[in-house]
Amino acid sequence: KGHRAVYIGVHVPFGKQGRRRHRHRGHRHHRRKKEKETDREDGRESPSYDTPSQRVQFILGTEDDDEHIPHDLFTEMDELCFRDGEEYEWKETARWLKFEEDVEDGGDRWSKPYVATLSLHSLFELRSCILNGTVMLDMRANTLDEIADMVLDNMIASGQLDESIRENVREALLKRHHHQNEKKFSNRIPLVRSFADIGKKHSDPHLLERNAPGNLDTGKSGDVKGTGTGGSRENSTVDFSKVDMNFMRKIPSGAEASNVLVGEVDFLERPIIAFVRLSPAVLLSGLTEVPVPTRFLFLLLGPAGKAPQYHEIGRSIATLMTDDVFHDVAYKAKDRNDLLSGIDEFLDQVTVLPPGEWDPSIRIEPPKSVPSQEKRKVPKFPNGSTPTGETLKEEGHHAGPELERTGRLFGGLILDIQRKAPFFLSDFKDALSLQCLASILFLYCACMSPVITFGGLLGEATQGRISAIESLFGASLTGIAYSLFAGQPLTILGSTGPVLVFEKILFKFCRDYGLSYLSLRTSIGLWTAFLCIVLVATDASSLVCYITRFTEEAFAALICIIFIYEALEKLFHLGEVYAFNMHNDLNKLTLYSCVCSEPEKPSNETLQAWRNMNKSVENIAWSNLTVSECVEFRGVFHGSACSHHGPYIPDVLFWSVILFFTTFFLSSFLKQFKTKRYFPTKVRSTISDFAVFLTIVVMVLIDYLVGVPSPKLHVPEKFEPTRKDRGWFIDPLGSNPWWTLLIAALPALLCTILIFMDQQITAVIINRKEHKLKKGCGYHLDLLMVGIMLGICSIMGLPWFVAATVLSISHVNSLKVESECSAPGEQPKFLGIREQRVTGLMIFVLMGLSVFMTSVLK
Numbered sequence: 001k002g003h004r005a006v007y008i009g010v011h012v013p014f015g016k017q018g019r020r021r022h023r024h025r026g027h028r029h030h031r032r033k034k035e036k037e038t039d040r041e042d043g044r045e046s047p048s049y050d051t052p053s054q055r056v057q058f059i060l061g062t063e064d065d066d067e068h069i070p071h072d073l074f075t076e077m078d079e080l081c082f083r084d085g086e087e088y089e090w091k092e093t094a095r096w097l098k099f100e101e102d103v104e105d106g107g108d109r110w111s112k113p114y115v116a117t118l119s120l121h122s123l124f125e126l127r128s129c130i131l132n133g134t135v136m137l138d139m140r141a142n143t144l145d146e147i148a149d150m151v152l153d154n155m156i157a158s159g160q161l162d163e164s165i166r167e168n169v170r171e172a173l174l175k176r177h178h179h180q181n182e183k184k185f186s187n188r189i190p191l192v193r194s195f196a197d198i199g200k201k202h203s204d205p206h207l208l209e210r211n212a213p214g215n216l217d218t219g220k221s222g223d224v225k226g227t228g229t230g231g232s233r234e235n236s237t238v239d240f241s242k243v244d245m246n247f248m249r250k251i252p253s254g255a256e257a258s259n260v261l262v263g264e265v266d267f268l269e270r271p272i273i274a275f276v277r278l279s280p281a282v283l284l285s286g287l288t289e290v291p292v293p294t295r296f297l298f299l300l301l302g303p304a305g306k307a308p309q310y311h312e313i314g315r316s317i318a319t320l321m322t323d324d325v326f327h328d329v330a331y332k333a334k335d336r337n338d339l340l341s342g343i344d345e346f347l348d349q350v351t352v353l354p355p356g357e358w359d360p361s362i363r364i365e366p367p368k369s370v371p372s373q374e375k376r377k378v379p380k381f382p383n384g385s386t387p388t389g390e391t392l393k394e395e396g397h398h399a400g401p402e403l404e405r406t407g408r409l410f411g412g413l414i415l416d417i418q419r420k421a422p423f424f425l426s427d428f429k430d431a432l433s434l435q436c437l438a439s440i441l442f443l444y445c446a447c448m449s450p451v452i453t454f455g456g457l458l459g460e461a462t463q464g465r466i467s468a469i470e471s472l473f474g475a476s477l478t479g480i481a482y483s484l485f486a487g488q489p490l491t492i493l494g495s496t497g498p499v500l501v502f503e504k505i506l507f508k509f510c511r512d513y514g515l516s517y518l519s520l521r522t523s524i525g526l527w528t529a530f531l532c533i534v535l536v537a538t539d540a541s542s543l544v545c546y547i548t549r550f551t552e553e554a555f556a557a558l559i560c561i562i563f564i565y566e567a568l569e570k571l572f573h574l575g576e577v578y579a580f581n582m583h584n585d586l587n588k589l590t591l592y593s594c595v596c597s598e599p600e601k602p603s604n605e606t607l608q609a610w611r612n613m614n615k616s617v618e619n620i621a622w623s624n625l626t627v628s629e630c631v632e633f634r635g636v637f638h639g640s641a642c643s644h645h646g647p648y649i650p651d652v653l654f655w656s657v658i659l660f661f662t663t664f665f666l667s668s669f670l671k672q673f674k675t676k677r678y679f680p681t682k683v684r685s686t687i688s689d690f691a692v693f694l695t696i697v698v699m700v701l702i703d704y705l706v707g708v709p710s711p712k713l714h715v716p717e718k719f720e721p722t723r724k725d726r727g728w729f730i731d732p733l734g735s736n737p738w739w740t741l742l743i744a745a746l747p748a749l750l751c752t753i754l755i756f757m758d759q760q761i762t763a764v765i766i767n768r769k770e771h772k773l774k775k776g777c778g779y780h781l782d783l784l785m786v787g788i789m790l791g792i793c794s795i796m797g798l799p800w801f802v803a804a805t806v807l808s809i810s811h812v813n814s815l816k817v818e819s820e821c822s823a824p825g826e827q828p829k830f831l832g833i834r835e836q837r838v839t840g841l842m843i844f845v846l847m848g849l850s851v852f853m854t855s856v857l858k
Contacts, residue, residue: 052344057379059338060328067138067279070331072255074292075318078177079311080263080301090177090261092289094315096322097250099366103180110180114363116319120352122312126320127343129300129313133273134160135336144284147297148173151274161272168267172301179289181247248290256281257288258296258321262314264304271302271310275339277330296321296330320346324373349376403545403779412539416487416778423775423835427489431838438689439814440842445696447494447807447843448850451475454495458799459722461504465518466799467722471495472847474798478789479844486785487778489837491766492811493786494804498754503799506747518726518797519734523741525794526732527748528755532787535756541779544760555761559805571660574711578652579643594639594647596630598622606634655708659699667695689814721797730797755802759786762803766812772832815839 074097078090094102099113134154141147148170155161161169274297281293288294298317300310320326320343329342406412455471475493483489506524510517535541598620599606610616610633620633627647630637641648670691674684687694703710721727733741760779767777782803790800815835818828 051348052341053348053376054379055338055341056325056329056345057377059332059334059341060325060377061379062332068331070328071281071295072252073258073295073321073327074251074255074288074290075258075260075321076288077260077262077314077318079307079314080172080175080261080265088172088175088263088265090175090263092177092179093311094318095289096318098322100315100319112363113366115366116315116322117360117364118316118319119312120350122309122316123343123347123350125309126313126316127340127347129271129273130275130336130339130343133275134158135275135339137277137333137335138279139276140279142282144174144287147276147278151276151299155272155274165267168265169272169301172263172265173261173299177286181289251290251292255292256295257290257292258298258318259287259294260298260314260318262300262310264302264307264310266304268301268303271300274299277333325376328377345376403542405539405542407539410537410780412541412780413536413784416781419776420487420778420781427775427835427837429836430834431836433834434686435689435815435817435834436836436839438686438693439811439839440846441690441693442814443492443807443811443839443843444846445693446810447475447492448847450494450804450807451847454500454799457500458503461500462507462517464722465507465726466503466797469720469722469851470798472850474793474796475801476844476848477798478793478801479847480841481789482782482785483837483840483844485781487776487781488763488766489840490808490812490815490833490835491763491782491803492807492840492843493801494807495799496758496802496804498758499800499802502751502754515740516734516736518730519732519736520740520744522730522732522794522797523736523744524748524751525800526791527745528751529787529791529794531748531752532755532783532790535752536780536784536787539780540756541760541783544764544779547761547764552761552765556765556805556809567660571657574653574656578649578656592639592641594637594642596622596625596627596635597638599634599636602634609634651708652710655703655706656710659703659710663695663699666698667692670694726797728796730795732795755786755790755800756783758802759783762805762808765805766808771812772830773835774832775835811839 075095076092077094079093080088081091092103094100095110096116100116101113102111103109104111134151136151136154139147139150141150151173152161152166152170156163156166276297276299278295278297281295283291283293298314300313302310321330323346326342326346329338329345333339333342404412406415408414451471452468455466455468458471459465459467475495479493482491482493503521506521507517509515510520602610613633615633622630622633622635625633625635629635637643637647639647671688673691674688676684678684679687759782763777763779763782767773786802793800812833815833817831817834819831
């Protein structure tokens, strides 16, 4: 209690007499004692403040009242200068929303945003200004004239200003403010300016309503006059023709202004300083370049010859106002000492760079991510830990009510339904966005190819019993049901490699032992569906909480590697099918040829095939056969332009490689287009949302125009089973013995484990906390829907579908929502995911309709 903080720094020429300062200190202990008594009366005892950080943490811990709630701040610095060598005016020289922007030397444009670098000397001088200058908190004024009068009265009363020069100072304070955007608008040609003004008058008054407190009436002339009750705006009008609306959009909703006024005049012998906080904020006409109510004013006027010094002090207070901690202190400060504590805490956090080891003229680019300053606001315990840190540590990796075991039959499922039911209607309303349309088109293209390919591979493995049409129908049916009723509709169902391997093994087993494949598969599918429902009934999904981040990352990495490998494998496979001559002689291109001829020693299979076609070696015109006919008649290709499978076709492979890599790089470029400098923000954002779909359309069009016969996707043309000997419903027993219904439970157990792990690990990845999902999830409900649809697909002889990791992650990424309002130089903030059911629903509806769009897809 008896200790006194002593600050050692450079001598500053500002301030009052030392005797006055000493007398001010003499009452410090009495004041602190009084504050402690007040704290005890409020039921909270103030701790002893050993450091400025502790004092700041105590200040920030006080309860907010209506007039001291921190808002986002826009800071503008104006400097007093001569205009045309005749009269003074305030000229805007810098501004801060998050990072500093300066008017370049030419005065025609703003600099790029950069991290402000301050001199330590200017920070000490700023501290001296606050210590010795005029500090007026919670001033109630409606106009700049009233503010000037109250500040000057206070300065005269405290002896900081002589009465004889009052009018000169007042006249200087009320000089006209010239903003940078005024030159920008005056340089426009009249036609361009008139069109811009028309657009602003019709669309942009809402921006002012968003930022200024209260309501504003917009007149026909485009001027906005204050009539609300939230903040005072008397005698304030806004001319939209002089407002830069592009910059206005970057200012957060409800933001307030901090005005820094510095300059030199010839009638002052020593500097005068004032720090003013208005309550409530006031919209002062002409003071700020954007119509934002002013909350803080910092004034520094001094004798001529020290303009650079005043400029640096102005930059220091403006940079402090953008600091998260001092910003809050400025709003909650009760007196001068609170502001000084905020400055001292800021100085504690400052890093000093030696002048001889770096170039101060280098501007530091804004970082992509700024670390949180919350730890500066939260008091530490003696062991160095913070309450928030402990709270985070106590929370499990997937802690939440979704994974708590209820101990009741279907208890988890009931809770999932109760959790998701209130959001069911909003799941459709929230899809009214252009971003959702982009997601539908992108995921439709992304889902179609693997489903058709999976169906083709399954058709080869099962001799056509389940093929592309069944795969397409099954995906559409399962996806629609899952999107409508699942707990997490952001998950996309698809075909997976492990399921294909299981189908191959099962078909080989049935063929070797003479069993009906489709019937045994139906039995296994029904058992699997039953076991999945048992897992739902027993809250087995709660075991998901034991899945670690390592397991998630390993699983996701494995799936990604498989996808990349399969894409490259298809490219290499094209090299085998469409072979090219690696030993070409360009001078002998006219001599190359490839013809079909009869095999020298036909095999028994070849002879049998000829007999089946009623053909013989003699009545086949070998030299006139096409490539497909030669392959059909088991002919042999001869010639210098022949490979093992037929003539060399170099164009297809190389053109496919070009399409492959161009599609990848073009989609990546368009996806990042929102960060480019071309076109308005809305256009860039739309191009980024539709990046993949635009790329596919462009590359398909180029492929069509070039005309190279690159391989295309084979889509079924009719809605009917692939084989004529099967229908849409399969008998679980069929021609198999009765005991196969019971023995099917064993492979079903393995299949259940496979589906449970595949489904739930993907669900865990989608439901990560960093995705900021607000509508909750439903692991039990998800597994129930997968189990029910698996049983239905088994009865109908359709493939099984579970959560597809890569497609689900792509779906989530395509629905990311970022802040539209971000400060210059600041990266848009990730706000969450657009959670809804429509994108998944429409993707699978379009897949079902693909059978009727065969001509277009081809």
